Amino acid sequence: MTIPSEMNALLLTGDGFTDKPSGTVLEAMEPYVVPGRVSVPTPKPTQVLIKVGLASINPSDVMFIKGMYGQPRVKGQPAGFEGVGMVVVAGDDPAAQRLAGKRVAFATGTSNWGAWAEHAVAEAAACIPLIDGVRDEDGAAMIVNPITALAMFDIVREAGEKAFVLTAGASQLSKLITGVAHDEGFSPIAIVRRDDQIPLLKKAGAAHVLNAEAADFGKSLKEVMQAEKPRIFLDALTGPVAGAIFDAMPKHARWIVYGRMDPSTTPIPQPGQLIFMSKHIEGFWLVEWMRSTPPERKLQAVMEAQKRFADGRWATDVTAVVPLSEAMKRVPEELAKPNGKVFIRP
Numbered sequence: 470m471t472i473p474s475e476m477n478a479l480l481l482t483g484d485g486f487t488d489k490p491s492g493t494v495l496e497a498m499e500p501y502v503v504p505g506r507v508s509v510p511t512p513k514p515t516q517v518l519i520k521v522g523l524a525s526i527n528p529s530d531v532m533f534i535k536g537m538y539g540q541p542r543v544k545g546q547p548a549g550f551e552g553v554g555m556v557v558v559a560g561d562d563p564a565a566q567r568l569a570g571k572r573v574a575f576a577t578g579t580s581n582w583g584a585w586a587e588h589a590v591a592e593a594a595a596c597i598p599l600i601d602g603v604r605d606e607d608g609a610a611m612i613v614n615p616i617t618a619l620a621m622f623d624i625v626r627e628a629g630e631k632a633f634v635l636t637a638g639a640s641q642l643s644k645l646i647t648g649v650a651h652d653e654g655f656s657p658i659a660i661v662r663r664d665d666q667i668p669l670l671k672k673a674g675a676a677h678v679l680n681a682e683a684a685d686f687g688k689s690l691k692e693v694m695q696a697e698k699p700r701i702f703l704d705a706l707t708g709p710v711a712g713a714i715f716d717a718m719p720k721h722a723r724w725i726v727y728g729r730m731d732p733s734t735t736p737i738p739q740p741g742q743l744i745f746m747s748k749h750i751e752g753f754w755l756v757e758w759m760r761s762t763p764p765e766r767k768l769q770a771v772m773e774a775q776k777r778f779a780d781g782r783w784a785t786d787v788t789a790v791v792p793l794s795e796a797m798k799r800v801p802e803e804l805a806k807p808n809g810k811v812f813i814r815p
Contacts (some may be wrong), residue, residue, distance in 0.1 A: 470557050472518070473509055477815065478547040480505045481796050489538030492732050493528065496803050498797045501534040502548050502585070510582055510590045511558075515570050518558035519575055522582035523609035523790065524813045527806065528640075528705075529534060539754070542734045543555040546651060549584030549813070553599070553608035557588075564765065572599050574611035578756065583691055585793070587815040597771050602779030610641065610785045610810055613755065615774035617727070618645035620758045623766075624725065625655065625701050632656040632697035634714055636706035637680060637730060639666040640808050645783055646703065647673045652782070656662030658693055660706070660714065669808065681710045690717050703753075705730055712736040720746045727753040746810050 479502040495501075512518045518781050526648045532538040534548050552575060559569040575591040577583050583591040599608045625633045631654070638659030649656045651674025659675040661667065662682050672676040677693050679686060694717040702724045704711050708731025718737040742748045753791060759767065777783040788809030791799045796813050803811045 474581040476587035484544040519554040521554040547586040552584035605777040634700040635703040652810040671689035
């Protein structure tokens with residue numbers, strides 16, 4: 470395959486972190502990325518060059534391009550943390566060479582070269598060769614959400630409690646967690662913001678689905694907490710709703726924060742619970758899980774995720790696949806639609 474010298478990409482306009490946080494909604498692309506042409510990168514020995522088939526858009530991507538993620542931007546580099554494509558050039562390292570010519574899911578976080586482009590560079594260690602039966606839509610969303618879902622469900626499983634709480638219940642990640650939890654006999658308690666999401670989560674396997682915007686949310690929350698006594702709280706939301714959930718949970722509850730969809734102040738209504746009820750607040754970041762988890766568990770998670778997509782137990786709900794040439798106009802309006810993922814096709 471002939472590799473072009475230049476390619477189209479969506480390029481970051483900012484460096485480092487922002488000093489003016491702008492919320493978690495992507496109101497427009499223009500302040501954060503611009504379309505442009507750049508040189509096709511050359512992979513280092515431990516890297517591969519991928520012809521991108523689809524690139525995923527996750528909440529972490531939105532936070533990143535706005536300069537609000539835990540990783541600094543590099544001005545002029547393509548954005549995008551995750552995608553799927555074919556390896557067209559492999560570095561000299563044996564791990565990279567083993568990926569030559571293969572279709573892979575990939576993450577770009579450590580390469581500083583994003584997936585919202587016609588070609589991307591990724592570390593071989595951040596690539597997953599895909600088995601037959603995994604759609605490109607599932608492959609492009611294989612790492613950030615599915616591996617996070619399995620990693621966080623490990624926390625639930627190891628805690629020995631059947632019931633647990635998760636916010637952003639209708640998100641792709643929460644639906645994946647709900648599915649595997651239901652399969653293993655656990656009782657997810659999903660928090661959503663609209664009544665029309667309740668049947669979707671019930672169908673996915675949630676034992677309880679509560680609308681945080683409902684007038685009787687406080688009463689319903691108290692009743693479910695008393696009945697189920699969940700001690701694990703997987704939170705993508707933060708803010709007042711998360712604070713109220715943690716307050717209603719029993720002794721030894723663990724509030725595990727992995728996102729901040731609500732940018733408002735997050736209260737702890739009863740700080741004394743941290744002392745007298747042995748409650749704990751902690752964070753989860755997939756990057757740290759990947760660094761600290763034994764290789765055999767990571768491999769097991771990767772294969773479990775692929776098999777779930779291949780046999781239909783999991784499926785990525787797709788809102789839209791947007792051509793790269795239309796991304797500047799269409800991505801914000803597509804992201805505003807609920808219940809599915811948005812992809813960019815170079």
